[in-house]
Amino acid sequence: MASERIYQNYINGEFVAAQEYFDVYNPANGQLLSRVPESAPADVERALGAARSGQKPWARLPAVERAAFLHKLADAIRGEAKTLARVITEEQGKISGLAEIEVNFTADYLDYMAEWARRIEGEIIESDRANENIFLYRKPIGVVAGILPWNFPFFLIARKMAPALVTGNTIVIKPSEETPNNCFEFARLLDGVGLPAGVFNVISGGGASTGNAMTASPLVDMISFTGSVETGSAIMRNAAEHIVKVNLELGGKAPSIVLDDANVDLAVKAIRSSRIINTGQVCNCAERVYVQRGIAEEFTDKVARAMADTTYGDPLAQPDVEMGPLINRGGLDKVAAMVENATRSGAEAVTGGSIADLGQGFHYQPTVLSGCRSDMEIMRREIFGPVLPIQVVDDLDEALALANDSDYGLTSSIYTRSLASAMQACRELDYGETYVNRENFEAMQGFHAGARKSGIGGADGKHGLYEYTRSHVVYMEI
Ligand code: NAD
Numbered sequence: 260m261a262s263e264r265i266y267q268n269y270i271n272g273e274f275v276a277a278q279e280y281f282d283v284y285n286p287a288n289g290q291l292l293s294r295v296p297e298s299a300p301a302d303v304e305r306a307l308g309a310a311r312s313g314q315k316p317w318a319r320l321p322a323v324e325r326a327a328f329l330h331k332l333a334d335a336i337r338g339e340a341k342t343l344a345r346v347i348t349e350e351q352g353k354i355s356g357l358a359e360i361e362v363n364f365t366a367d368y369l370d371y372m373a374e375w376a377r378r379i380e381g382e383i384i385e386s387d388r389a390n391e392n393i394f395l396y397r398k399p400i401g402v403v404a405g406i407l408p409w410n411f412p413f414f415l416i417a418r419k420m421a422p423a424l425v426t427g428n429t430i431v432i433k434p435s436e437e438t439p440n441n442c443f444e445f446a447r448l449l450d451g452v453g454l455p456a457g458v459f460n461v462i463s464g465g466g467a468s469t470g471n472a473m474t475a476s477p478l479v480d481m482i483s484f485t486g487s488v489e490t491g492s493a494i495m496r497n498a499a500e501h502i503v504k505v506n507l508e509l510g511g512k513a514p515s516i517v518l519d520d521a522n523v524d525l526a527v528k529a530i531r532s533s534r535i536i537n538t539g540q541v542c543n544c545a546e547r548v549y550v551q552r553g554i555a556e557e558f559t560d561k562v563a564r565a566m567a568d569t570t571y572g573d574p575l576a577q578p579d580v581e582m583g584p585l586i587n588r589g590g591l592d593k594v595a596a597m598v599e600n601a602t603r604s605g606a607e608a609v610t611g612g613s614i615a616d617l618g619q620g621f622h623y624q625p626t627v628l629s630g631c632r633s634d635m636e637i638m639r640r641e642i643f644g645p646v647l648p649i650q651v652v653d654d655l656d657e658a659l660a661l662a663n664d665s666d667y668g669l670t671s672s673i674y675t676r677s678l679a680s681a682m683q684a685c686r687e688l689d690y691g692e693t694y695v696n697r698e699n700f701e702a703m704q705g706f707h708a709g710a711r712k713s714g715i716g717g718a719d720g721k722h723g724l725y726e727y728t729r730s731h732v733v734y735m736e737i
Pocket of ligand 1: 406407408409410411433434435436464465466467469470471474485486487488489490491493494508509510511541542641669707709713714
């Protein structure tokens, strides 16, 4: 394919060539899209060195001046929203409508985080001494290594760089090797608004190579990572060497509890759309359902029919489809193997249950599995595909116990008309987030954080902003 693009790393305010490159493909049709740098340790050191040199001058700017760059970037993103959405759809496979939502939400997020510039607050603390003042400052941590997954690749750049930059840090981003193109487009727009050199850098490359070199470097002060639990563990091991702060947003296995008194149609609509959005590749979408016995048949029947009606295919060739492909062959094979394992263990595929043969691309049929049990892999491991396993329960207590019996603790949901049941669930669900009578997504002013293996720290809102600061307490006797 002659027209593929070649992207270059963005280091110290310049696009620079690398020694080696790798190919990026469209998961819907296998088309070669671009060649991007496989960054070597020397590229990593160069990018981190640029971020280090740029950090002190950046932190000396008033926060409101730093924020002005984020506002300008937000405007530039809105101006190219359709083109950027296409870049995301091409390399990630999400439908165009969702890609456009991601782009516009990213612009809004940049504006939102920029608005914190005048609201970053320290504290004055009462002293035990007569003539002393105790001041608690919030200061930048320094150089942040931001490592991204592929599922919301454009938004996640902003989720890390916006709070990092407004609080005076500099950052080096490594996008996923599946979806680097949109990140280089982000860098192009940032370059266009005149951001000082070294404040924002992008290097692409593999996880075990480039990602490992970044997180092992002594030049890093904080690692902000979104991705799988396995990679999170590897990153923590590297961080331990130099005692570096980690912020980890890891996987989920969100339970959805549907009680007898729920509005069934609302539950069906919300859970089905959460399971097909981004082809089920969302950290906080319904990954397992616990439905109460009295409405189990009605719910299963309705959700299976709604799933079966889902249209899917190549989102650029067929703009009306509701669902695109899975990200790659590995993702498709994993989903297929998990469903096979479940049906072998006694689950029944009420609809779907197989790889979809569209001639090209990594497509899986929208699938509903009934008769699932809590000891099955499908109820315990993250699926990351359009597959909804359902287990019948007798009451709320049983549902809560099963929901909490998980390595993951990111998000959860409950469908009920009873305030008492909803409040009991909020008290007893051991999760970072709970949705009542709806599913994802979270709000930018909330705080997205997981319990247990779903992560450490969180993102969004005031608490997400302060993740990128450290305290400095001054005792002043004067
Ligand atoms: P992944 O862990 O395979 O890869 C994520 C990133 O880590 C990639 O950039 C990869 O190159 C890099 N990486 C891999 N090995 C590395 C290593 N040894 N050292 C440093 N970097 C390394 O995850 P993925 O498949 O890209 O993303 C899917 C996962 O992300 C799912 O588990 C999903 O739940 C999770 N996720 C979580 C959130 C959240 O907010 N909690 C949001 C989106 C995705």
